[in-house]
Amino acid sequence: MEQRVASIHDLQDGQMKQVKVGELPLLLARVGGEYYAVSARCPHYGGPLAEGALHQCRVTCPWHHSVFDLGTGNLLEPPALDAIARFDVRVDGEGVFVTVPEGATGKREMPMCARAAADARLFAIIGGGAAASTAVETLRQEGFAGRIVMISAEDRLPYDRPNCSKDYLAGTAKAEWMALRSESFYEQHGIERFHKRVISLDVPARKIVFEDGSNLSPDAILVATGGRARQLNVPGSQLPGVYTLRSWDDTDALIGAIQSATNIAVIGGSFIAMEVAASLQHRGAHVTVVAPERVPFERTLGAQIGTVFLHLHEQHGVEFRLGHSVRRFSGTPHLNAVELDDGSMLKADVAVVGAGVTLATEFISGIQLNQDGSLDVDEHLLVADGVYAAGDIARYPDPYGAGRVRIEHWRLAQQHGRAAAKAMAGHGEPFTGVPFFWTRQYELSLGYVGHATQWDETIACGDLGQNDFTVFYVKDGRLLAAAGTQDAELAAFSELMRTGQLPAPDYVRNKSAAELMKLLHAPVTSPT
Numbered sequence: 001m002e003q004r005v006a007s008i009h010d011l012q013d014g015q016m017k018q019v020k021v022g023e024l025p026l027l028l029a030r031v032g033g034e035y036y037a038v039s040a041r042c043p044h045y046g047g048p049l050a051e052g053a054l055h056q057c058r059v060t061c062p063w064h065h066s067v068f069d070l071g072t073g074n075l076l077e078p079p080a081l082d083a084i085a086r087f088d089v090r091v092d093g094e095g096v097f098v099t100v101p102e103g104a105t106g107k108r109e110m111p112m113c114a115r116a117a118a119d120a121r122l123f124a125i126i127g128g129g130a131a132a133s134t135a136v137e138t139l140r141q142e143g144f145a146g147r148i149v150m151i152s153a154e155d156r157l158p159y160d161r162p163n164c165s166k167d168y169l170a171g172t173a174k175a176e177w178m179a180l181r182s183e184s185f186y187e188q189h190g191i192e193r194f195h196k197r198v199i200s201l202d203v204p205a206r207k208i209v210f211e212d213g214s215n216l217s218p219d220a221i222l223v224a225t226g227g228r229a230r231q232l233n234v235p236g237s238q239l240p241g242v243y244t245l246r247s248w249d250d251t252d253a254l255i256g257a258i259q260s261a262t263n264i265a266v267i268g269g270s271f272i273a274m275e276v277a278a279s280l281q282h283r284g285a286h287v288t289v290v291a292p293e294r295v296p297f298e299r300t301l302g303a304q305i306g307t308v309f310l311h312l313h314e315q316h317g318v319e320f321r322l323g324h325s326v327r328r329f330s331g332t333p334h335l336n337a338v339e340l341d342d343g344s345m346l347k348a349d350v351a352v353v354g355a356g357v358t359l360a361t362e363f364i365s366g367i368q369l370n371q372d373g374s375l376d377v378d379e380h381l382l383v384a385d386g387v388y389a390a391g392d393i394a395r396y397p398d399p400y401g402a403g404r405v406r407i408e409h410w411r412l413a414q415q416h417g418r419a420a421a422k423a424m425a426g427h428g429e430p431f432t433g434v435p436f437f438w439t440r441q442y443e444l445s446l447g448y449v450g451h452a453t454q455w456d457e458t459i460a461c462g463d464l465g466q467n468d469f470t471v472f473y474v475k476d477g478r479l480l481a482a483a484g485t486q487d488a489e490l491a492a493f494s495e496l497m498r499t500g501q502l503p504a505p506d507y508v509r510n511k512s513a514a515e516l517m518k519l520l521h522a523p524v525t526s527p528t
Contacts, residue, residue, distance in 0.1 A: 005037075006096040014521040016059070018050040021100040026087065028096065029070055031057055035091065036070040037098045039084035039106035049084075053491035055499065055520040062487035065411065065436045065447075065494055075110055077433070078134060078414035081180060082107045112140035115190025121146030123424055124208060124216055126198055127224035128152025129161060130410050131391035133180055134417030135222050135424075136191045142425035148190065149216070151208070153197040156248060157181060162410050164251040165272050166440055170279035171255075178248060203366040203384050220424045222388045223364065223375070224417065227357030227408070232267065235328040241335030242351045245276060254352065258285055261349035265289075265338045267326055269296040271439050273354025274309060278441035280352075281316050288319040288346060290326060290338065301448070301483055302458055305471055312444055312467075321346065357408065359393050370395060374406050379430035381420040388424060390416030399432045400497060402451055402480070409437040434494045447490045450481030450497060459509055462486060474505045492516040 005019040006028055016029035018040045025040035027049045036057070040049055047063030054060075057070040060077075067077035073086035085108055088099045123139060123146060125132045136150050157179040160168075167173035186193055197211040201223065208216045229244035231237050243254050258264060258280060266277045269291030277287050293299065295306030296313075310320065321340060329351060330337045338346040359373035367384055369375060375389040377396050383389050391413035395406040415433035422428050438447045444467055452473040462469035462484065470484035470493075479502045482493045493516065496502045501519055508516070 001102070002090075002097050002099040004095045005098050008091060008094050008096060010096075011035075014054060014517075016050055016054050018048065019098070021087075021098050024100055024104060024106065026098060026100075027059065028089075028098070029054055029059065031070065035089040035096055037087040037089045038068065038070055038073050041106055042066050042068075042080055043082040043084060043107035044080035051488055053488065053495050053517065053520065055495045058495070060491045060495060062491050063445075064438055065449075065491065073108070078418065079411050081110075081134075081137065083110050084108075110137070110141050112137070112189055113143045113145050115147070116145035119144075119146040121220075122149065122216070122218040123147070123220045123222070124149045124151060124218040125222045125224060126151050126201065126208065127222075127226060127391070128154050128156070128158050128193075129224065129226050129391065130413035131224035131226075131417035131420070132222070133158035134414040135224065135390065135421040136186075137189075138418045138421035139425055140189050140191070142422055142427050144421075144425045146219075147192070149192045149194055149218070150186075151194040151196055151198060153195070154247065154249075155195045157183065157186075157193075159248055161247075164248055165245055165275040165279060167279075168248075169245075169251050169255065169276065170282040172282075198363055201364050203364060203387050205366070206386050218386075220386045220388070222381075222390060222417075222420050222424065223361070223383070223393065224390045224413070224420075225360040226392045226413070227359045229353070230355045230358050232326055232353055232355055234326055236330055236335070237353075239329050239331055239335045240333065241331065241349060242329050242353065244353050244355075245272060246357070254350070257350050258283065261285065263288070263347045263349055265346055265348035265351040266354065267291070267338070267351060268354035268356075269293045269298070269322075270354045270356065271297070271300075271437075273352070274313070275439060275441055276352050276354060277313060277318050278316070281313070281318055282442070286317070286319075288321060288348075289313070290321045290324055290340065290346065292323065292325050294322060302455075302471065302473075304458065304460055304464060305446070305483060308464055308467065308469075309441065309444075312442060316442055357392065361393050372406070376404065380423040380428045381416055381431060382423065388420040390420045396431060398451065399430065400434075400450070400480075401478075402453075405451060407435050407451060409435055411436050432498065434497050436490075436494060444485065446483060446485055447487065448481065448483040449490050449494045450479075452480040455480065457505075459505060461489075461508065461510055472505065472508050477505065479503070479505055479508065489516055492520060495520055 003021045011030040027040045042061040047061040052060045052062040066080035073084045090097045159178040200209040229246040297306045324340045327339045361373045374395040381388045398405045419431045455473040459472040470486045470489045473481040
């Protein structure tokens, strides 16, 4: 079906809008005088691409920052796994026409090569999370036709781990939504899944030894083992009723435990902890949060945003014991109370600890680990000859000037997985991914672009009281990061950071998304 969707006067260069052909929503964009038509919705969670950022032929989803190529529809940046459909555009007089084939859908699988028996190489990926699952797909997309083995001690298909503390825990996402791919997908693309526990990796020898005594000596290895939830080192931490949350199994165990619980204590002010508090409160539980900070996220996002979340949780009935830590968990034989550092007792049938992770790298030998267990990698995610590391365990050179950094973001782990796989396949480029994460608690979604562990000042734009804001983080006269609820601003900020077009801090005061977007289509300078 061909249909007129716009006039040539409707869009200026660098603009886009959503249109329809029949019942199918499309994104129409104009770049360099050419018109492009692609699917209007991101295949990750359905984000409206027309509300994102457009830079040259890159369109960034406003929700979770998947990036697509308008010319091909191909995926450029996760968290989406699939490409979007592209449609033919024709200009006739003043009309812009788009042709949509019968039965067309909004997404398609990225092109992948087939397994070839003649290619005797073996690549092994240790891990089954974000970096690992993205890497195995990228290897096939990059033309690697050898044997691929994905090794994980967790006996599950790769799944949407962020949902473990969000919608799935809250009861608003079904179990069948959690798996990222089907078993048949991996079989179709010749990706072997080993449910085995690795007990040692000799890096110089590239030798993997499994718990059952078997071993592998691959041509290349990607280590993407992430971390394990850290338990508090206090008396009673092993009591029945004290939980951590890192995996799908952890979430299922917690859902089962709260069915008979009256009082739930959430320990920590981390993103996992606060998402758990919101999800359990949504299920009707009575939740009390214990954390040493004055407000949640004070060290990561600052007091302004922390106060927004504090008030949001209080409005939904969550109680807080801030400025306190846990002295012990009490109960016989099951948890019934949490003793705080001031000696007060908090009734609790269930406690959930959100105190960060311990990196899962203790099995690695033949190379020096950092004090926190991380591995130093180069700009290609390379640790040593033929061995790569990605995700939470990788300390990598930040292309945006922060030195070596280690960042525990789901999307960054996926970006690492793509970059490492390209390097393994012989198509590597220096890693330039812009960090981004998101959290959703109740009705509030917040995104964070960039990386700032310290800052001299923050610049708040919008209205924090109405949950409509962007906060910019400034260090030594430079913008380092931005956090907030204004999706378009954050998408534009991400592209400006990637292209080296971030303005001076004073420029962003009271600027709208439209004004930031204009910078994407200006010459590469640094406006003041």
